[in-house]
Amino acid sequence: MPPSEPRRSGRDRSTSDHLDGRTAIGDPPSVDDVRRAAVRIASGVRRTPVMTCAALDELVGCRVHLKCEHLQRTGSFKIRGATNAVRSLDDEQARRGVAAHSSGNHAAALAFAARDRGIPCRVVMPADAPLSKREATAAYGAEIVLCEPTLEARESTLAEILERTGATEVHPYDDPRVIAGQGTAALELLADVPHLGAIVAPVSGGGLLSGTAIAAHGTDREIEVVGAEPAAVDDARRSLAGGRRTSEGNGDSIADGLLAVLSDRTFGVLRDRAIAIEAVTEEEIVEATWFVMERTKQVVEPSGATAVAALVAMGRRGEAPAADVGVILSGGNVDLDRLPPRTGRPARW
Structure with missing residues (x-):
């Protein structure tokens, strides 16, 4: 499983002034930005399939539609x-790279x-990053x-590169171009299953x-959107419940792609839309990962399976959010040697 992005203490820098020449970099994108992103990236990403699983439907008590982003290029959403951000650059920005x-x-x-556009890309990585990822x-x-x-070292090293090269920083999540690109997965899901009443995403x-x-x-205000988060690192749940962004008291999780904290921008988007967060235990995440792999024959990482774990937890309480629910399986870059064994629970855990 890939290491997480680092926790942030505040809003991250960005070196671009506008999104598409329409949205200021300090503002979140609109649904129109997401729709434009879908057109812009169409030739650079896969339109991933939507799968169903009768065993999961029975377990949860609703019809579940799995958006298979683990089958995406590079193995995740x-x-x-990244493609939307890179393709949004003008020619001069592109020449200097990202x-x-x-x-x-x-x-x-x-x-x-960046390779797809033929421009330079520099990535700062900690020296202890897994060799396979490097x-x-x-x-x-x-x-x-x-x-x-x-x-501190990662940020200072990146700052030096940006100063020396004039490259554009593309932040993993605190960038409206990136947010707009990520939203295209939901647009595809809703196009394929237009009657969805809810979507769960990590x-x-x-x-x-x-x-x-x-x-x-932006498609239907009545669609319920639920975030899924490990209980061990539930800063998003606590932030939205308390009305202010926090990163206090977090630990560690098998879902190590979910260890970053909300930025001011993403917190504002989720707060303004009253997004609910379902926090799940480590045991539930492991069980969901194995369940998806055994019942759908799809290899997913724990971070992606966290959304399944959250929906199962809601279903066990009789609180499935809709008759038809979409779940975004966000990635499949899992190191199976590091995945804990099943806890011994039966399939209907």
Whole structure:
């Protein structure tokens, strides 16, 4: 499983002034930005399939529609936001390239998107990042710059690269171009299953969940959007419940793609749309991961299976949010050797 993006203490820098020449970089994208992103990235990403599973329907008590972003290029939804950001650059910005600090799915996605446009990409990674992740990102054409494994070192190293090269930073989630790109997964899901009453998506920094909420509510205000989060790192749930963004008291999780915290921008999107967050235990996440792999024959990472775990938890309480619910399986970059065994619960856990 790819390491998470680092926790943030505040709003991250951005070096671009406008989104599509229409939306200021400080503002969240609109549903029209998401729709334009869908057109812009169409040739660069896969339109992933939607699957169903009778055993999951029975377990939850509703019809579940799984949006298979684990089958996306580079193995996760991250390619959507990265591609939209890269393709939004003007020619001069593109000539100077893009940069980011990341040791997870965003690193590979940005490298892939930059190679697709034929522009430079530099990714700052901590020296202790798994060799497999460094090699995968380099294989897509990125220049890897190693630094000490601290957030301060990552940020300072990236700042030096941005100053030296004039590259545009593409943040993993605190960038409206990225949020708009991530929202295209929900647009596709709603086009394929237009009668959905709810969508469940995992939440970490909030780019995917924000984009999902913007796309869903821009299509139908009555669609319920639910975020799924490990209880061990439930800063999004606590932030939205308390009305202010917090990162206090977080621990660790098997869903290590969900360890980042909301930015001011993503928090505002979720707060303004009254998005609910369902927090689930580590045991529930592991069980959901194995359930999806055994019953659908699809390999997903725990971060993606967290959305399934959340829906199952709601279903067990008799609180399935709609008769037809979409679930975004966000990624499939899992190291099976690190996945804990099943706890011994039966299939109807």
